[in-house]
Every structure is written in structure tokens, then in C-alpha cells.
Amino acid sequence: MPATWIFLIVLALSATGYLLGRRRALVSAGGDSRHLHSLPAYYGSNAALLVSVPALLALVLWLFAQPMVIQNRVEHLVPETSYANEGELSLVMSDVRRIAEGLDLAVEQGAMTEAEATDIRVETTNIRDRLGAVGVALGSDVEAPILVAAKAWREMNATGNMIRTGVVLLIALAGFGLGMVRADKDFRARNSVEKVILALLILAASLAILTTVGIIASLLFNTIEFFKLYPALDFFFGLTWAPSFGGGSELGILPLLWGTLYISVIALAVAVPIGLFAAVYLSEYASSTVRSFAKPMIEVLAGIPTIVYGLFALLTVGPMLFQAFGPDGAGWMGGGRAVMTAGLVMGIMLIPFVSSLSDDIINAVPQAMRDGSLGLGATKSETVKQVVLPAALPGIVGAILLAASRAIGETMIVVLGAGAAARLSMNPFEAMTTVTAKIVSQLTGDADFASPEALVAFALGMTLFVITLCLNVFALWIVRKYREQYE
Template sequence: MPFSWLVLIILAIAGVGYVLGRQRALTSAGGDSRDLHSLPSYYGANVAMWAIVPAAALLVVWLLAQPYIVNSRVLATLPDTVVSDGGSVSLVMSDIRRVADGLDLAVRDGEMTGAEAAAITSDVREKLGALGVALGSEVSPEVLEGAQTYRTLNATGNLAMSVLALLIAAVGAAYAFRQSHALFRARNVVERGILALLMFAASVAILTTVGIVFALLFNTIEFFKLYPAADFFFGTNWAPSFSGRGGASDLGVLPLLWGTFYISIIALMVAVPVGLFSAIYLSEYASPRVRSIAKPLIEILAGIPTIVYGLFALLTVGPILVSMFGQDTVGWMSGGTAVMTAGLVMGIMLIPFVSSLSDDIINAVPQALRDGSYGLGATQSETIRQVILPAALPGIVGAILLAASRAIGETMIVVLGAGAAARLSMNPFDAMTTITAKIVSQLTGDADFASPEALVAFALGMTLFVLTLGLNVFALYIVRKYREQYD
């Protein structure tokens, strides 16, 4: 049974259970909802909840566990020579899955029957000849046998999952249906279920963050076992060689940190004045009609994909800067990829972050402060400079720090606009690179995760994580202090 059908059937059971549970509760109260402990909708929601939640929990656990179980069962049936001759376990399992997908496709297209796909015959191997060419290698009998075992186990597992999920949904709906009587506290049960769902969602978010941190941390520790931490944090040269477990590689992070901060500073020099001035205009000077048009137009910038900004930097901003500062003019810039190119475009991308957050913060300043300033004879511009901005300054600083953390973590604009050179230079028209760009380059291609040149990406990620986390914590601290003062 297709998974989408299974989900639709469970939802249908829940929908029918909702109607029947609600009707049963009303019937037990003689048709008068005032005699019910809870509203009729709570009784129906209780039946629907008991139909969906246990079945959904089973599906999640089953879908997570089945691949591991099937893979281990398939690998147990393969001779040891298949893995030793055919490569790693992951490559062998990849071939088995692709052959299994080919068998499924052949059955669906009518090229062979299910019985033929489940049998190991020369005819099946001949029909899979085209598939072997697509894989770049012939389908060996062992791989074909593993693919057939894989198909059988998956089909059995999917069937068992469908039957158990439908059974659990029906049993849960029937159990809740029997509870639907006038004295049953349906509202309390439903609200406890919603609370549990909210707690589960919060736990998933927290555990995901913890998992990411531990994944970075463990691989960073492995990197520092192979490469000295002092050379990484204080080295001024970045030159990975990939010539054999890092023996000739220089992996100093300082050039990457310098490029990251240099580009981010230029971006903030563009985004902060433009974003802050636009926020002041929208909140203090613009009419409601102008504000309703201008604010969404500014925030459209936040919805543009960063790859589009990167192409804009590469194809438009870079050539413009070369024509202004290139070899034919002042000679400061030798190519379109430079710190200035990436910084200007990144600053444009950050304008809506600074503008929108600053606008909300300025609007949160109490109107009484404005009225008091006007009452003392101050003009509107004097009120903005001497009352509103000082009152909103902590929140504005928090918005700027959040934009800075966004700039530090940007990748595509840097890859396309700043170049790939890791250097310590004060010239903003030189090509440089950042931590994020080097993380991409270190993990692109056939990376040996036992080498420092690949593991350094995790150390770079951990460094970037600590930097952005520090900025975010500092920004949230300032915003919290602001809220405590003016709420």
C-alpha cells in the first residue's frame, strides 16, 4: 500500500471517529450539550487524537528503524568477498538499492512479473542488462540476490507497518469512542494531549540543536588529535595540500577569520545606515499609505535567495567596481571578485534585517516620550535624535548584532563574489574568502574523513558556531534589557 494512501486512511478513520464520538457524547446527554462535561467538539477531538497519535508514533519509529534492520539483514546474507571486492559497505548497499529500484520499476512497467523479480534466473539477469549499464557495472549474482532480499524484506516490512498502523488507529478510535459519554472529561484529556504535543515539538528542536553541537564537537576533537590546536588557532597561512594525512598542510584559521570579519564589517557599513535611516523614515515620517507600500517592498529583499545575490555580485557589482577601480583607472582592483564586491551585496541583503527590526523597536518606544518632548518645544528631528533613538538604542544594537551573525554565516555571496584566496590584507579590493566558503571547499569531492584536511571543516564549523552563538546571546541580552526597561 502506498504510504500516502495509508496516511489518508488513518486521517479518514480519525475524521469518522470525530463525527461518531461527538454524536455519541450528545446522545448520552439526551441531545443537550449543556449536560456534557466538555463541549461536543472535545469528544470528537479525543477520538481523532487517539486514532492519529499512536498510529503516527508507530509510523515514525518504524520508518526510522526499518532501513537499519533491512540493511543489516541483507548484509548478513552477502558473502564477505562481495564487500572486499566491490568496495565499502555503503557502495555495495547503494548498488543493491538501485538494482532493487530497477526491479520495482520493471514490475510496475510490466516488463516482468513479481514472481520473476523474486526469482534468481538468467532471464532476470538479462532483463536487467540495461540497468547494469546504467550502474556502470554488471549486476553480479550476489548483488541481484541481495536486491531481491532487499525487496522482499521491504515489502514485508511495509505490509506489516500498514496493517499495524491501521489496526492501532482503529483500536485507538474505538477505545476513545467508548469513553465518549456525558461525564467523561474530554476537554482535560485533549488539552493534556496538546500540551504533550507542544512539549514534544520543543524537545525535538532542542535535541536537534544538541545533536548538531555534538556532531561538530566530536569531529573537532578528532581533528585536534591529528593537527595541533595552536597551529590552527594562531596560524597565519591556509594551504591544505591533501597530500597524505596533513603532513604538508597549513591549516591556520586566522586568514579565514580576517576575511569573514572584513566582509561582514563592510556589509554592516552598508546595511546599518541604510536600514536604520529607512526605519526612522517609515516609523516617524512616512504616511500610513506610504508605509504600507514601502515596508513590504524593503522586506522583499529578505526573500531573495542568496544564490541570486551571489550572481548579482559576480555579474553586475564586480564588473562595475572593476570599471571604477580596475587597472585601467586607479589600479586598485585586478578582478571582479573582491572583499568590496561581496561586502556591498551582502549589505544589500542585510538591509531588511536591520530595517524591519529597527522599525519595530522604534515603534515600541512609548508615545508618552514623544508627547513630552513635543510639549517641551522640541521639533520632530530633535525628538528623534535626543529622545527616540536613545530610548531605542539597546534594541537597535541588538538588531545590528543579529544582522552581523547573519553576515558571518553567509556562504553563496562569498563564494561567487569574494573569491577563494585566504590572505591577510587590508586592501578591500583584494580577493579573500571566509570560514563558510572554506567549509564548502573542504567537503566538496571525495573527502577522506580520516584526514585533517576533511576534519578541519568541522573545526571551522565549531569556530563559526561559537562566534555566531556569542553574538546572538549578546544581542538577546541587550534586547531583553531593553524590553525590561520599556515594556
């Protein structure tokens, strides 16, 4: 049975459990809810949670675990001659899974019978064409060992799905029965429901933390593998970025870091003053009519896709700058793609991040502080400068930090506006690139994931993560210093 149907059945049982649990509790109290320990809704909610939470948790875990277990068992059926390293093995297993799913799809659409799918052989059937007819594209002809592995995958997957259906539904029915037993007037249903909700909240927080740990671990392990193949000193202090899948690569990160920081600084130089001044005006000087119109218009910028900003940089800002600073102007600019092009457009993109957050933070400053300053004879501008902004400084620093992180992680504007050249230069009118742009380029195409040219993407990501972490620590230090000085 498909997972979607299992999910719907569990939801139906959960809704039924809610109604019957609530009804049984009222019946046990003689129809008078005053004799119940908890409100009637808690008894229904307790039954619904007992049905849905354990069953859906088991379903989710099963959906994650089953493919990994099957792949671990099927890998042994693939001969070692079919792959050269772990990276190629993962590609082979992707083909195995695609063939297995394609056979299931062909049976489902009636393109072949179950018996044909079970007995299909490469010697008598062009499997690539048969599966292509149902929309499953394969890059090459299917070999006999790969087909054997795909059949084993299909059989194990069918068995696993059948067992999954039975286990999940049994858990749901057990929860349904327990909910009916507990639907008694003396049962502390409210306490039970609140414990389950608390456990779900803790699970949500734990998943967020574990996701962060998983991201760091995946970056760290692959970075270690990269440094086993490429010297760390050459990576961190190399001045040349020239990856070559044929060998002899030079993978120095300094040109990429320089481009990242250069473009980010220009973007922040545009976004922070404009965004902060806009926030001060909207919160302290603008009338309610102007504010109701201006703030939504500024926030529209945050909803524009970054690819649109990239096209704006490529088609509008770049040509304008080239006309002013190119051969016909100052002569500093050799083409439309440059650091200045990406920096200006990225700064425009970051304005609503700084403006909206700073505006909300400034509005959160107590009005009593403004009234006290004005009552002591300070002007409006003096109140803003000496009272409001220092009080809102921690939040403003957080807004600027968010904008900086957004700038460092941007890719599309850089690709379309700044070019792909990795160089060290002080000229803002030259083409450069960033760490994120090179991460994308290194993981596209038919790269061998065991090679340093592919693994370097994880080292770049780990370096970027460390830089962002240091920025956060530095921002917290600034916030703490100024907060203590203000207090």
C-alpha cells in the first residue's frame, strides 16, 4: 500500500479516535462534563494523539530506513568490475533504483505484466527502450548484473512496503484501543496531552539541532577527505584557482575569498546606510499614511527572486556601468560583468533586510525613553541619535549581520553580474567570482566525487561556514560591549 494511503488511513483513525474518545469520556461521567477530570476535548485529543503520533513516526522512520537497508543489501549483487570507486558505485546504485522504480511504473501503467517484469532479461528485451516508453530515462544500456540487482531491489522494496503497511496500521490500531481504554472520567487526559505536546516540541527543537550537526558533519568529513588528497597549506594560502579534472589542479581559496568579501562589502556599503536611514525615517518621522505605503513597497524587494536581480545586473546595471567606466568613459571597466555590478545589485536586494528588521527593532524601543529625552530638552534628531539608536543597536547589528550572511551566500547575482574569474585585484570594475559560485560549478557535470576537484566544494563550504560563525561571534561581542556601555 502506498505511503499516502497509509497516512490517510491513520488520519481517519485519528479523527475517529477523537470523536469516540470524547464520547466515551462523557458517557463514563453520565453525560455531565463537570464530573470529568479534564475537558471532553482532551479525552478526544488523547485518543487522536495515541493513534497518529506513534504510527506516523514509525511511517517516517520506515520511509528513511528502508531505502538504506535495501541499498546496503543490494550493493553486494553489483560486481566490482562495474565501478572503480565509491563515487561510481553510488551512480550505479542510482541506476539500479531507477530501473526498479521504472519496472514498477511500467506494471502500474499496463506497459508490461507482473510476470514480464519479474522474468525480463537483457538478452531478449531492450530494457532501455521499454522503460523509456513509460518516461524513465536511462543514460546507457542495462547490463545483466545491474538488472539482477534492480530485480532484487524491487522484490525487497515490495516486501518492505507490505511489512510497513502492517506494522504502521497495527501501531495505529493499538493506539486507538489504548485511547478508548483511557477515555474514562478519572483519567488525567489534560496532563497526558500536554506531555505529548511537550515531547513534540522537544522533538522539533532536537530535529533543528540535529540538522545543524548533520550539515556540519557532512561538510567536515568530506573536507577531511579533500585534505587527504590536496595539501591544506596550498588550499588556504594559494593565490591561484585553476581546477583541472585532467590533473595538476591549483585550488587556492584566496582569490575566491577576496571576491566574496569584496562584493559583500560593496553590497553592505549600499544596503546598510540606505536601509538604516529608511528605517529611521519610517519609524520616527513618517506619517501613518506614508508608512502604510512606503514600508510594503520596500519589502516587495525581498520577494523578488535572486535570478531576477541577476538578470537586472546583467542587462541593465552592467551596461550602464560599462558605458560610464568602460573604454568610452573612464576606461577602468573591460566589460559589463564586474565586482561593482554584482555589489550594487546585491546591495539593492539587501535593503529590505536591513530596513524592515531595523524598523521593527526601533519601534520596539519604549516610547517612555523618547518622551524622557524630549522632556529634558533634546531635539528629535538628538533623541534618535543618542537614545533610540543606542537602545536598538543590538537588533540593528543583528539585522546587518543577517544582511552580511545573505550577501556572502548569494550565488545567482554573482554568476550573472560579476563573472567567473578568480583573481586578486583591487579594481572593483574587474570581473571576479565568489566561493558560492565555485561550489556550484565544482559540483555540476560528470565530476568524480572521489577527486579533489569535486571534494573541494565541501572544503569551500566548510570555510564559508567558519567565516560566518566568526562573524556571528564578532557581532555578539560588539552587541555585548555597546549594551554594557549603554546600561
